[in-house]
Amino acid sequence: MRHGRHAAIGVFDSGVGGLTVLKAIMDRLPLESTVYLGDTARVPYGTKSGEVVTRYSLANAHALFEYDIKALVVACNTASAVALPALERELPIPVIGVIIPGAEAAAKVTRTGKVAVIGTPGTIASGAYQAALKVAAPSMEVHTRACPLFVPLAEEGWTEGDVPRLVAEKYLGAGLLDGDVDTLVLGCTHYPLLSSIIQAVVGPRVTLVDSAIATAERLATVLRERDLERLEPTPVERHYLVTDTPARFLEVGARFLGQPLSGARQIDLHVK
Template sequence: MLANAPIGVIDSGVGGLTVAKEIMRLLPNEKVLYIGDNARCPYGPRSQSEVRKYTWQMARALMNKNIKLLVIACNTATAATLDSLQKSLPIPVIGVIFPGARAAMKVSVTKEIAVLGTEGTVRSGAYENALKSLVSSCHIVQLACPKFVPLVESDEYEGEFARKMVRDTLGQLDSKSFDTAILGCTHYPLLQTFIEEKFGPSVTVLSSASETAKDVENHLRFQRMLADAKHPPVHEFYTSGSTAIFGTIIEKWLEIDNPIIHILKFPQT
């Protein structure tokens, strides 16, 4: 496989752009192919079998485009599908849950951790397993925040409505009981300012994006597959839904003018 083959990134919608952004920052020579399954987002309330089916559809679509590495930039999809993809695909597959857990343990002093996630991620126990594999004595509190993903997908994550929703959702957590909060959904970093405002300065709020990008770099460097492109890569984006909001968020979040966006239709059965 050629070193200049692209990296594939998949997500239930726009949330994985937070991971793609860190990959692009850390590895500026790498071309990224991104799929957001916006038409079937959110994944959090769906059954594991549905999530696995949809994630495999996205993975196959990118394998047909000859990617060299796949990033599951969705916590719900990582929890449901990482193991099967890693066992079945002939390329490295990286999820976002273990990097997020590792990042939290690096910064937490008390090892008291809050995990904010989708219903599917919280239900899976994947973060609890990952965190306890690193520090078995850590204490974890988890909260499903099902309203956050639709808020981000609708491009309404910056105003007073979003601030109030974050404040109301997180009100049931006692921020004095933990010193670190993991944004256990890649959509949530777009609400990070409001989350930090609610928890206050005593809590470190972090996502898995930068740690995941480091894992990507380490895999490619170890395999001697880092791109040596002579010109800046042109990234490509695919969506199963509307290109309008998808394109707006790409332009704002990734600062890419006139991004290349394709519509991708998946089988309904």
């Protein structure tokens, strides 16, 4: 049966960032096969409008649905922030974004009830984290800031040294963590690569929350509830699809996945 228990997990992102989420899924659900799509011909999403990001997200989802997938993980904060309702409407399988799991994880971590969120301009402007955090804990105080340079820094591999430290000081100063904010949500899948420098800048009293693990946990719950999990060890398949030529994805992606990628296939998406 297509899209049943033996089908794979579909995961998409604008590029390599979502591989940090894929890694968490592979760790949490080692019996599940995965198909990952990185829309490298249109990356990044974080500086584009909600309208354009929704259009690209639907094209990604339809391409993955051609594969036999039983659930779709939107491993991109910007796409999760703006396109989740449209994706849920169009797909007859569970769709899981990274924002609600991240917000719920932050609500569990905070002791002071004051949380800061950093992300792309698109994610922050959408207000999706602010809304999800208020649902998770209505009395929560939420501060936000867009940090557009963190994505190119992570992609360039400049994750240590003076440049990322100065950039982090500039973004994370001036009021973002004032009062007794004790939790900082890394609201972009690229940011975990910068977590050492971010932690050094914000100091030990602030706990960083990365939604990758929380998202993998939520996926496991959804599969179990719907009786869709693979129960017996069978050979897992790992497919990687990209919309630009694969060379750069394979090179940069290995840093994000924490292991070499087995290869990637280039596909065309027909989008306006």
